[in-house]
Amino acid sequence: MTAQSGARRKWLDRYGSRLVQVAFVAAILLLWHLATTRWGVNKILLPSPLSVWQQFVDVIRKGEFLADLQITLMELAVAFVVATVSGTVVGYVISRSPYLIKVFEPLFAGIYSIPIILFLPLYVLFFGLGPASKIALGITMSFFPVVLSTIAGFGNVDRVLVTAAKSMGASDWQLFRHVLVPAALPVVLSGLRMGFTIALLSIIGSETIASLAGLGHRIVNLAENMDMARMFAYIVFVIIIAVFLNTAVSALDARGKRQR
Amino acid sequence: MTQAATNTAISVRNVSHSFGEADEARHVKALLDTSLDVTRGELLCLIGPSGCGKSTLLNVMGGLIAPTTGTVMVGDKPVHGPMPNDIAFIFQENALFPWSTIHENMILGMSFQGVPKAERADRAQRALEAVGLDEFAGHYPSQLSGGMRQRAALARALSLETNILLMDEPFGALDEQTRMVLGEDLSVLLSRSKKTIVFVTHSLGEAVFLADRVAVFSARPGTIKEIITVDEPHPRKSAFMTSARFHQQRDQLYDLLHDEIRKSMAQSGKPKRAYEDQSSRAGPAA
Numbered sequence: 216m217t218a219q220s221g222a223r224r225k226w227l228d229r230y231g232s233r234l235v236q237v238a239f240v241a242a243i244l245l246l247w248h249l250a251t252t253r254w255g256v257n258k259i260l261l262p263s264p265l266s267v268w269q270q271f272v273d274v275i276r277k278g279e280f281l282a283d284l285q286i287t288l289m290e291l292a293v294a295f296v297v298a299t300v301s302g303t304v305v306g307y308v309i310s311r312s313p314y315l316i317k318v319f320e321p322l323f324a325g326i327y328s329i330p331i332i333l334f335l336p337l338y339v340l341f342f343g344l345g346p347a348s349k350i351a352l353g354i355t356m357s358f359f360p361v362v363l364s365t366i367a368g369f370g371n372v373d374r375v376l377v378t379a380a381k382s383m384g385a386s387d388w389q390l391f392r393h394v395l396v397p398a399a400l401p402v403v404l405s406g407l408r409m410g411f412t413i414a415l416l417s418i419i420g421s422e423t424i425a426s427l428a429g430l431g432h433r434i435v436n437l438a439e440n441m442d443m444a445r446m447f448a449y450i451v452f453v454i455i456i457a458v459f460l461n462t463a464v465s466a467l468d469a470r471g472k473r474q475r
Numbered sequence: 476m477t478q479a480a481t482n483t484a485i486s487v488r489n490v491s492h493s494f495g496e497a498d499e500a501r502h503v504k505a506l507l508d509t510s511l512d513v514t515r516g517e518l519l520c521l522i523g524p525s526g527c528g529k530s531t532l533l534n535v536m537g538g539l540i541a542p543t544t545g546t547v548m549v550g551d552k553p554v555h556g557p558m559p560n561d562i563a564f565i566f567q568e569n570a571l572f573p574w575s576t577i578h579e580n581m582i583l584g585m586s587f588q589g590v591p592k593a594e595r596a597d598r599a600q601r602a603l604e605a606v607g608l609d610e611f612a613g614h615y616p617s618q619l620s621g622g623m624r625q626r627a628a629l630a631r632a633l634s635l636e637t638n639i640l641l642m643d644e645p646f647g648a649l650d651e652q653t654r655m656v657l658g659e660d661l662s663v664l665l666s667r668s669k670k671t672i673v674f675v676t677h678s679l680g681e682a683v684f685l686a687d688r689v690a691v692f693s694a695r696p697g698t699i700k701e702i703i704t705v706d707e708p709h710p711r712k713s714a715f716m717t718s719a720r721f722h723q724q725r726d727q728l729y730d731l732l733h734d735e736i737r738k739s740m741a742q743s744g745k746p747k748r749a750y751e752d753q754s755s756r757a758g759p760a761a
C-alpha cells in the first residue's frame with residue numbers, strides 16, 4: 216500500500232506538472248469549442264477548432280506553406296547569424312577594455328530598452344518591402360542582447376583564473392581558447408538564445424506590418440480576406456515552428472552550459 | 476659565481492612597488508625598498524598585517540607584477556614576467572578551472588607550460604597520488620571540499636615540476652583543522668621534494684609550523700622588519716605544535732608583529748586599504 220502510493224507520488228512528481236499543462240491547453244480548446252458551438256460567437260470572427268484543424272491539414276497536405284516558411288526562415292537565419300557574429304565580436308573587443316565597457320555598456324543597455332520596432336517604417340523606406348527590411352530589423356533588435364551578454368561574459372571572467380593561466384605560461388591564444396571562452400560561454404549562450412527569440416518575434420511581427428511574403432504576411436493576408444479558419448491554421452503552424460526552433464536553441468544552450 | 480649566489484633560489488633587491496600613479500587619489504605604496512634572499516630548498520614564510528605588501532612581494536617574485544623599482548633574480552635569470560618553467564603558483568582562492576575535471580585541469584596546466592603530450596597523463600597521476608587525490612581525478616572542482624580543492628591546486632602546481640612554489644595564503648579560506656592537516660602534508664612533501672617554497676600567511680602558528688625562516692613585515696608601506704629561523708627538520712609532526720619551543724617562537728613572532736598590526740589597523744580606517752589584494756582581482760581580464 217505505502218510502496219504503491221510512493222510509486223504514485225514519484226510518477227506525479229515527474230509528470231504532474233506536464234499533466235496540468237496539457238489539461239490547461241485542453242481546457243482552452245474546450246472553451247474555444249463551446250464558444251463557437253454553444254455560446255453563439257460569430258463564426259466569421261472565431262472559427263471552430265474543428266474547421267481550423269481541417270484547414271491546417273489542408274495547408275500541410277498541399278505544402279502551400281513552403282514558400283512563406285522559406286522566406287521567413289531565410290530572414291531569421293541571416294539576421295541571427297549577422298547579429299551573432301557582429302554582437303560577439305564587438306562585445307569581445309569592448310570587454311577587453313574597462314574604458315570601452317564604461318562607455319558602451321550603458322549605451323547599448325539604453326538602446327536595448329527602446330522599442331526598436333518603431334524604426335520599421337524607416338527600414339521599409341530604406342530597404343523596401345522585401346526581406347531586406349525584415350532582416351535589418353531582426354539584426355538591429357537581436358544585436359543588443361548578444362553584445363550585452365558577450366560584454367558581461369568576457370568582462371567578468373574571474374581574475375584569479377586568468378592570473379593562474381598566465382603563471383603557468385599560457386599564450387594569448389591558449390588564454391582565450393581555454394580560459395576566457397569557457398568562462399564566458401554560459402552567459403554568451405543566454406544572450407544568443409535571447410537574441411534568437413527576439414529575431415524571430417521581430418521578423419514575424421514586421422512581416423505582419425509591411426511585407427510582400429513570409430508567414431506573417433500570409434496571416435495578415437488571410438485575415439484581410441476574412442479567411443479566418445485558414446488564418447488560425449497558419450497561426451498554429453507558426454506556433455509549432457517557433458516552439459520547435461526555441462526548443463532546439465534551448466537544447467544547444469543547455470548543452471553548452473553542461474559540465475560545471 | 477659565488478657560493479652564496481648558487482645557493483640562492485630567488486634574490487630580491489631593493490624592490491619598491493606602488494599601485495596607481497603618484498598623483499592619483501588611490502595611490503598606495505605597498506612595498507618599500509625590500510631586499511631578500513630565498514635559499515634553495517627552504518620554506519620561507521612571509522607574515523605581516525593585512526595590506527602590508529606580502530602578497531605583492533610574492534607576485535613580484537613570480538613575475539605577475541612588475542615592481543616600480545628594484546630587481547628580482549631567479550637563479551641567474553632576471554624576472555620580467557611569469558616563469559612557468561621555474562615557478563608555480565598556488566592561490567588563496569580556488570584557481571582551478573570550474574569547467575574542467577581535476578585531471579583536465581592538470582593536463583591544461585601542463586599544456587600551458589609546454590609539457591610534451593605523452594608525459595602529461597603520467598605526471599598528472601603521480602602528482603595526484605602525491606597529494607592523495609588520485610581517486611578524484613574525474614571530479615569537477617565543485618564536487619570537492621575546499622581542502623580537497625586546495626590539494627588539487629597543489630597537485631596541479633606539482634605536476635609542473637618547477638623548483639619553486641609560491642603560495643599565496645593557500646589555506647587561508649579553510650577551517651583550522653583542515654589547515655593543520657594540509658600543513659602536515661605539505662611538510663612531508665617538502666622533506667621529500669627539496670622544493671623552494673615561499674608561503675604567505677596570516678597565521679602565526681602556520682608560519683612557525685611550516686617555515687624554515689619567517690620574514691616579518693612592517694605595516695604599509697611594507698618592508699621586512701626581521702627574519703627569524705625555525706630550526707626543526709621536516710617532516711614536522713603534530714607533536715612539534717605542542718612543544719615549548721613552538722610556543723616560544725610563536726610568541727616571539729607575535730611580539731614582532733603586534734605593533735605593526737596596530738599600525739595597520741589605524742591605516743585601514745582610511746578608505747584606501749588592502750590594495751595589494753585588488754591587483755589580482757579588480758577589473759576585467761586583460
